[in-house]
Amino acid sequence: MEDKATIISLRNVCKSFEDGVTVVDDFNLDVKEGEFITILGPSGCGKTTTLRMIAGFELPTSGSIMLNGEDISLLPPYKRPVNTVFQHYALFPHLDVYDNVAFGLKLKKVPVEVTDRKGNKKIKMKHLDAHTIDERVSHALQIVDLDEMEDRDVSTLSGGQQQRVAIARAIVNQPKVLLLDEPLSALDHKMRKDMQVELKEMHKKLGITFFYVTHDQEEALTMSDRIIVMKNGVIQQIGTPEDIYNEPVNAFVADFIGESNIYNGTMVGKLQVRFIGAKWDCIDDFPLNEKVDIVVRPEDVIIGPAGKGMVDGEIVSKIFKGVHYEYIVIVGKNEVLCRDTKDHPVGATVSISVEKENIQIMHKELSENQYTDAWINSSNQVVIGEDPFECDVAQLVPGGKLQEDGSVLDPVSKRTYRFKDADVVATIDLDKVTLSDDLESGATQGTIINLVWIGDHYQYIVRTDDDEDFVVNSPYSWNENDLVSISVDKAAIKLRLKKDLEEYAED
Numbered sequence: 001m002e003d004k005a006t007i008i009s010l011r012n013v014c015k016s017f018e019d020g021v022t023v024v025d026d027f028n029l030d031v032k033e034g035e036f037i038t039i040l041g042p043s044g045c046g047k048t049t050t051l052r053m054i055a056g057f058e059l060p061t062s063g064s065i066m067l068n069g070e071d072i073s074l075l076p077p078y079k080r081p082v083n084t085v086f087q088h089y090a091l092f093p094h095l096d097v098y099d100n101v102a103f104g105l106k107l108k109k110v111p112v113e114v115t116d117r118k119g120n121k122k123i124k125m126k127h128l129d130a131h132t133i134d135e136r137v138s139h140a141l142q143i144v145d146l147d148e149m150e151d152r153d154v155s156t157l158s159g160g161q162q163q164r165v166a167i168a169r170a171i172v173n174q175p176k177v178l179l180l181d182e183p184l185s186a187l188d189h190k191m192r193k194d195m196q197v198e199l200k201e202m203h204k205k206l207g208i209t210f211f212y213v214t215h216d217q218e219e220a221l222t223m224s225d226r227i228i229v230m231k232n233g234v235i236q237q238i239g240t241p242e243d244i245y246n247e248p249v250n251a252f253v254a255d256f257i258g259e260s261n262i263y264n265g266t267m268v269g270k271l272q273v274r275f276i277g278a279k280w281d282c283i284d285d286f287p288l289n290e291k292v293d294i295v296v297r298p299e300d301v302i303i304g305p306a307g308k309g310m311v312d313g314e315i316v317s318k319i320f321k322g323v324h325y326e327y328i329v330i331v332g333k334n335e336v337l338c339r340d341t342k343d344h345p346v347g348a349t350v351s352i353s354v355e356k357e358n359i360q361i362m363h364k365e366l367s368e369n370q371y372t373d374a375w376i377n378s379s380n381q382v383v384i385g386e387d388p389f390e391c392d393v394a395q396l397v398p399g400g401k402l403q404e405d406g407s408v409l410d411p412v413s414k415r416t417y418r419f420k421d422a423d424v425v426a427t428i429d430l431d432k433v434t435l436s437d438d439l440e441s442g443a444t445q446g447t448i449i450n451l452v453w454i455g456d457h458y459q460y461i462v463r464t465d466d467d468e469d470f471v472v473n474s475p476y477s478w479n480e481n482d483l484v485s486i487s488v489d490k491a492a493i494k495l496r497l498k499k500d501l502e503e504y505a506e507d
């Protein structure tokens with residue numbers, strides 16, 4: 001890819017809507033010609049908005065978008081050499097496959113050189129001739145493997161075939177860049193897998209740039225040359241699938257891409273880090289006493305006989321996955337997800353080890369508290385560590401309304417969802433946690449294990465009995481080892497489901 005020219009550049013692109021909320025924040029990116037690039041991120045993080053700005057359906061609030069070095073930020077969509085395949089594609093039900101694909105071309109005018117009566121040459125806009133249209137439609141249908149079906153009514157096609165018609169309709173315009181917004185989300189699992197492979201082949205055959213959007217990490221990893229991981233409108237990391245999987249820059253990326261074990265750690269010596277109750281050698285050099293996030297991939301955990309590894313734990317769960325077993329081993333209060341081809345019984349005590357190059361250490365993001373092992377109990381509270389906190393589960397459904405019976409209603413689809421036992425990631429702003437000397441006043445209690453003065457306030461790390469840390473900004477002063485109560489405003493707990501929303505639908 002390195003020797004290819006840059007086709008699209010986004011420079012400091014920001015977008016906020018009328019309500020003033022910034023949904024895309026200082027987006028910078030260079031896309032190479034012919035690249036398969038993917039924006040990956042949770043629902044609402046700004047993926048579609050970014051794509052719509054490239055297509056011209058939405059104008060950036062600030063910043064610029066360049067195509068081959070030319071600023072196209074203000075060009076209308078039809079003047080941009082890009083085409084979009086949407087999340088929800090709309091075909092013309094009364095037209096057959098051929099006519100659906102040919103539709104746009106029949107309206108299209110192209111510049112042609114003509115000679116007038118006086119013999120002067122000039123440029124005139126003319127419709128494409130029937131032969132050119134036929135050639136282009138046949139070629140597009142061949143690329144999407146529908147050349148045998150051109151006379152079929154689109155209403156008789158399967159979901160996958162309809163999606164292919166939608167793609168043919170976009171590529172028939174010979175765009176330089178094809179924008180694809182979750183084009184496979186309406187398909188079932190098997191069809192999605194097949195279409196992933198086919199899209200990859202289409203990309204190869206066409207040789208044009210594909211700009212893809214998905215919230216499915218597996219899809220992003222298998223198809224892309226490069227992935228942009230986005231959260232709350234901000235790019236977290238740009239890199240090849242291997243980079244992003246092996247070297248995530250923060251706990252959010254690690255958690256979002258693939259399965260991982262994420263722990264709170266502390267640097268306790270030169271190239272030594274403490275987590276899950278043991279002191280481990282590592283290869284990343286961080287300052288002594290620094291609080292860090294630790295990521296260990298399940299496939300990098302080595303299970304051995306008790307007493308022969310770094311720490312011992314008990315196997316509490318075992319699932320056969322075909323090639324390997326997936327185990328959960330409890331070490332102290334921490335869960336360790338591991339894979340092993342060997343068969344161990346549930347209840348066995350085993351040891352855990354990890355090669356030092358497989359312990360990924362990252363700066364702790366002290367901009368918010370993040371709890372990746374939280375869950376919702378039967379009272380719709382979020383359990384962090386072992387402590388329940390009041391929270392608003394309605395936020396898990398876009399536009400959702402909490403019902404009296406504890407379920408959440410989607411007012412658009414009229415479906416209801418129930419989140420008991422749902423695994424979630426909970427985040428809490430540092431400014432939204434309140435400490436108090438009145439030990440009964442909060443949801444839980446903790447001990448201050450660290451404090452620093454930052455300009456005009458203290459930043460505390462408060463550790464609960466279950467070993468969860470709360471980082472708190474406060475103007476008030478406490479000392480190390482003070483016992484305090486911890487409370488969090490219900491509205492300040494942001495929740496994200498670890499599984500698909502559909503898993504919690506009630507019907």
Ligand SMILES: Nc1ncnc2c1ncn2[C@@H]1O[C@H](COP(=O)(O)OP(=O)(O)OP(=O)(O)O)[C@@H](O)[C@H]1O
Pocket residue numbers: 017018019023041042043044045046047048049050215
């Ligand atoms: N026209 C609009 N007016 C106001 N807010 C909007 C508008 N369009 C999008 N938003 C908001 O911008 C944020 C980003 O939306 P966007 O559609 O880009 O997210 P996404 O990453 O594509 O999510 P999904 O995975 O659910 O498709 C959301 O909070 C959304 O509500």
Ligand SMILES: [Mg+2]
Pocket residue numbers: 047048049087181
């Ligand atoms: Mg979207």
